[in-house]
Amino acid sequence: MINKRKSIVLLIIAISIALVMSGCSNNISEVNKDPISKTEFVLGTVVTIKIYDNIEEDIGEEIFNKSFSRLREIENKMTINANESEIININSKAGKDFAKVSEDTLEVIKRGKYFSELSKGRFDISIGPLVKLWNIGTEAAKVPSEEEIKEQKALVSYDKVVIDETDSRVMLKDEGMLLDLGGIAKGYGADAVVDILKENNIKHAIINIGGNVFAHGNKNDGTLWRVGVQNPKSSRGEYIGITEVMDQTVVTSGIYERFFEEEGKRYHHILDSATGYPVENNLTGVSIIAESSIDADSLSTATFALGLEEGMKLIEGLDNAEAVFVTKDSEIYISSGIKDKFKLTDSSFKLVE
Secondary structure (H helix, E strand, O other), X not given: OOOHHHXXXXXXXXXXXXXXXXXXXXXXXXXXXXXXXXXEEEOOEEEEEEEOOOOOHHHHHHHHHHHHHHHHHHHHHHOOOOOOOHHHHHHHOOOOOOEEOOHHHHHHHHHHHHHHHHOOOOOOOOOHHHHHHHOOOOOOOOXXXXXXXXXXXXXXOHHHEEEEOXXXXXXXXOOOOOOOOOOOHHHHHHHHHHHHHHHOOOOOEEEEEOOEEEEEOOOOOOOOEEEEEEOOOOOOOOEEEEEEEOOEEEEEEEOOOOEEEEOOEEEEOOEOOOOOOEOOXXXXXXXXXXXXXXXXXXXXXXXXXXXXXXXXXXHHOOOOEEEEEEEXXXXXXXXXXXXXXXXEOOOOOEEOO
């Protein structure tokens, strides 16, 4: 079983899911190569914001403070790992009553339910009972009994999440249901920071929320950001290829992020709402490139759970979302919209045209 020290190491490594590469411009010496940055632990992970605009440090510090305050505000509303939050309040009233929520929480639940419906439940914001049962990523992680899985799986049902937009209220129909926004809140946080950057006229920045990377604007030498796509077979922050982005996010879900081993078998953290067990298919990871980080956060989990064929079908049917799928036999499949923007850099993988 994975120990606490290893969990911490993997958490720090996960920050490098997408690595922002150095620029290749001949004018690189003429631009601000050394950004101002700030790193804090929030939303259950390490968050780094780097600003590449030429601004005074005190102005940058003010922007950082606004950004991290906003992230803490989101965390305080949506965490399930505290004494109280809006999500905890919703869960405590499951099967009994509506709970009043803020605009932030209402928006995340609405978006989460949309992607739950879009993926036919393969991404499900009511996955909480199974997450709590498995406890993957904690010292308490273990393989539950068949009876326990059957009992908790019956409580996972996104269509029993009732949203009252008029009065900003949410209710879970059945007692024992649990919302878990861990697969979407980081994306919402990244989008919120981008809004703050725009409000403060920042044009060149990188936001990294535990590996959820948002490239705001372009580089301040006019070129695109080059972002490395994580090798899902490695926990060392290695990447398999590079994609060029501007005003886009890169989010990866895969089997390397959180896992534990029992009796020689590895169990990763992406749970299948249909079986109650970790998803089993031929994928090791999916990276989503999109304009919205909350969308990419949801889609990375949904497409991984759907598998290569159905996941690719979903992506090809959406606007403003692309994907890189990596299989267990080291094959890479990319969606049509980024065929000229993705470059394979690891020869141990094969790009399937």
